[in-house]
Amino acid sequence: MREIYLSGYNNFVLPFVIGMLFCLTWCIIGAARIILQLPGKDRKRFFLSLVNPKTMSKNIRDWFCDCLFHVKLWKRNKLLGYMHSSIAFGWFMLIVIGHIEVFLYTPERVHQIWYPIFFRYFVAVTDTTMKGSFFFFLMDFFLLIVLSGIVLAIIKRAHSRLFGMRRTTQPSLPDLIGLYSLWSIFPLRLLAEGFTADISGGSFLTKSLNMVLHSFLSDYMNMLPTWWAYSIALGIFMCVLPFSRYMHIPAEILLIPLRNAGISISSARRGMASIQVYSCPSCGVCIDACPMGAVKANTKDSTVYLNRQLKRNNKARIDEISEKCLLCGKCTAVCPVGVEGDKIRIAQRAAKKYNLTPDYSNIGTDAVNFQYNKKVIQKNNNVSSSDNKKVLYFAGCMTALTPVIMKSMVSLLEKAGAEYDVMDRDGGICCGRPMMMAGRIGPARQMIEKNTRIIKESGAGILLLSCPICYRIFKENYKLEGIEILHHTQYIERMINEGRLDIDRSDSRLVYHDPCELGRGCGVYQSPRNVVSRAGVLVEASKNGKESICCGGSIGSISLGFDKRRPLTENALASLTADSPDIIVTACPLCRSTFSRYADRPVNDIAEIVDKATSADKR
C-alpha cells in the first residue's frame, strides 16, 4: 500500500471530524456527569467493580452480547435480532478492520482520527500488498452485512408487522434525521469506495461496482463528491446522535458496567435513572408488551415514551405516565437493553412532593395479639411434623378481602399438621408495598420496621405469604435473618413433596396465570406450575411466564380508573383462555378478584384448588 497524498488530509474529512469530536466530547462529559451524580457509596462500588476480574469479564461478555450481537433480541425475534446485530456488529468490524489496516500499512497516520474511516481515499494498492486482499474481502463482506441490515430496517419502517411488531415507536425529529443519515452512510460508503476501488483496491462488492461505474462514469472528478457526501452523512449522524435515540449506542456501554456493579435507581432523573433513559433505543418492544396497550389510547404511556419525555423534561407528561402505569414490570422483562421502566416510574413518583405525609409511628406493634394464636399451636403440637419450623402466616389485606384463600390455606396447614400461627387474623399492619409502589418510601419504611419487630418476636422459622405483593417487599426490603420467606405456592409445593398432603389429581384443565409480582417480580414460575399439575391438567396461556399479561387490577397504578381497566382484564383473559381451560388458577388475591369479575369460567386461587383436591387429614 502506498499513500497518494502526502498531507494525508482533504477538506472533505471536516464534517466527520467535527461530528466525531462533538459527539465524543458530549459523551465523555455526559458519562462523567452521570458517574458524579451517583451516590458516593454506589460510585465507590462502581470503581471497585471495574478492577474486579469477575465483573469485568462479565462486562466484556455483556458488551459483546448486548451491544454488538443483540442476543436478547435474537431470542425474542430472529429477524429483528439479525437486523440490529448486522448493523451493530458489521459497523463495529468495519471500524476495527479499518484500524488494523492503518496499523499495518500506514502506522504513522494512526493519530489522525479520520484516516481509518477514509483509508481508501488516501492510499493506492501496490503489487506487494496483495495479501491485503484478505482485508479487502473482509471489509466488503461486513459492508454487505451492514447493508443487508439497512435494507431490513427500511422494510421494517414500512411494514413492522413482518418483524412481529404490532406497533412501533413514532420517531421524533432528531430520530428521523439520525435515521436517514444512518441509512445513507453505508450506501454512500459503498459508492465512494466503489469509485476508488481501481486505485485503492477492493473486493467483490467495491471492485464490481467500480467496473459498473466506470462503464459510464470514467471521470475521476466524480470521486470527491461521493467522499464528501459520505463524510457529511457521518457528520450529521454524529452531531444528531446525542439528541436522538442513537444515544443508546454510547449510553449502553456505560450502563452495562453500572448494572453489573449492582447499582440500582436511587434518584428520579440522575445517575442510574438518567443512564437508563439514555440507553433506551426506542425500539418499541415495550409498546406491544404493555398491558395497557389493549386500549390504543394508552400506546403513548409505554416506557419508550416515558424515556422520551424524561429527556425532554416534560413534567406534566412524566407525572401522568408514571402514575398511570400498573407496574407489572413487563417492559423491564422484555427490554433488550435492560431499562427498568417500573423502577424509573417509582422514582418519579417518589420525587413528587405531597402536602400531606402520613405518619404511622403511633401504630403499636404490641396491638397484634398472639395469645389466641398460641392456642392453635398447642392444639397442633401433638401432630408430628417433618418440618419443625414454626410457620407464621401473614395473609395480608388483599387476602382478607378474598377470605376463601385464607380459609383454604389454613385448612391446608391443618391437614399437613403444620405448626402455624396467623399473624393478621385480627388485623395487621400493611406490608408497605403499596406505599413503596406509590413512591412513598418513608411511610413504607415505618411499616417495614413495625412488621419486622412483630415477626422477629414471634419466633417463627418460616414467614408464609398468600399475596405476591407482600411477598415481594418481604423478599426485597425486609431484613429477617434466619426466617425463611415463602409464598404459599412454594410452601404448598414443599408440603406436597414432603408427602404431607394427600392430593387427588382431577381431569380438569387448569390454566395458571403468573401474577406480576410473583413471576416477573420475584422469579417464581415453576413452583406454582408443579403444584397445579399435581391437582389437574396444566395448560398454558398464550402469553405466560415472563410474558404474562397483568390482570389489570394492579394496585401499581395510581390514576387508572376502574372502567379503564376492564379492557385490560378482558385482554388478559383472552390470553388465558386460549387453550380452553376449565378453571383459571392464579396465586394472587388481587388477580383472583379482578379476573372473577369478568371471567366466563371459575377463577380460583392455587390454595383453593389444592385444598379441594386434598382429602382431610391423612394421618
Add this chain to the structure above:
Amino acid sequence: MKEIVVIIGGGIAGLEAASKLLDLGYSPIIVEKSGRLGGHVARWNRLFPDMTPAADIVSELTERTKGANIFLNTEISFINRLRDSYNIKLSNGISINTSYILFTTGFSLFEAEKKEEYGYGVYDQVITNGDLEQWFNTGEDHRISGKEIGHIGFVHCVGSRDEKARNSQCSKVCCITAIKQAIELKEKFPDAEIWCFYMDLRLFGKKFEDFYTKAQRDYGIHFIRGRVSEVSENIEGKVIVKAEDTLAGKPIKITLDLLVLMSGMVCSQDSTKTAGMLSLPVDSDGFLKSSDNVMHITSSPKNGIFYAGACTGPKTVPETLAEARSAVLEIHSHISRK
C-alpha cells in the same frame, strides 16, 4: 279468532298480565322455565309494607290464570321473525305463531359470592336476603337453625351501586327489605342485637318511612352509615365484620352470629339471551331497553313485543303488577287498532 299472546316468564308480572288478557278475551300462553309459577315472589315469605303473605298473592294470581295455557319447565329454543308475526319454538317441541310477545322475564338476584370480601359461600354465618326468606318459609337452613343467634348484621347494597360488582344502579327494594327482614328476625330472636350497614336509606314507598321509624323505636335496630370493608371468621365460629361508621367518623368492628347480605337485582341472563334472539337492545344498566323510559316503558323498539316488570329494571311488587296491567292495555289497544 282469539288473538294469542305469548308471555315469557311465569312470575307475578306474567300471571297478572295473563289474567288481564283473559279478562279482555285474548288467549295468553305462559312459558315458564322452572317447574312452578310465581317467580321470586313465590320464594318470598311476607311482603312490605303490610306483611302480606307472598303465598296469598301467588295463589290468587294462579287462580285467576286458570284459563291460560301454561307450559312449565319449558324454555324458548328459538324465535323466528316472520313478516308481521313471530314463530316461537319451545323446548318441549311445540311451536307457536303469534303477533304479540310479552317479556316478563324478571331479574336475578346478584350472586353474592362475587363480592368475595363478604365471604358468602366461604363462611357458614353469611347468608343472603333470598336465603333468609327461604328460611322464613321452610324453617330449614343449617346456617341459622339450631344456633344461638345473639348478634345479627345486614349489609345493604350488595352488588348494587357498586361499580366493582358491575352494577352501578340502585336495586330500589333492598333498603326496605332489609328493614322488614331485620324486624322479622327481631321477632324470631327477641334478644338479638341487629345492625344494618347502609350507604343511604332509600325509603321512597308508601309507609316505608314508618317501617324505618318502627324498626328503630320499637325494635331497637341499629343503623350504621358506612360500608362493610371485610368479613373474617374467628375461632368460635363467628364472623368479625369491619366497617366504617361515617357518621361517628371511626372504624368499627363487630362480632356476629349471622350476617345477611342484601343481594341486589340484576337482569337475568335468560332475559338477555331471549332478547338476543330478537336482537332487542339492552340498556346501559344491563336491563332490557324500553323504546322510551318515560312514555313507553312497556314497549320495545320492535313491533308486537312488550315488556312488563323487572326485566326493564328493579321494581317493587305493586309496581310490577301495575306495569303488567299497563302492558296488557298497550297490547289491547294495539290489537284493536288492527
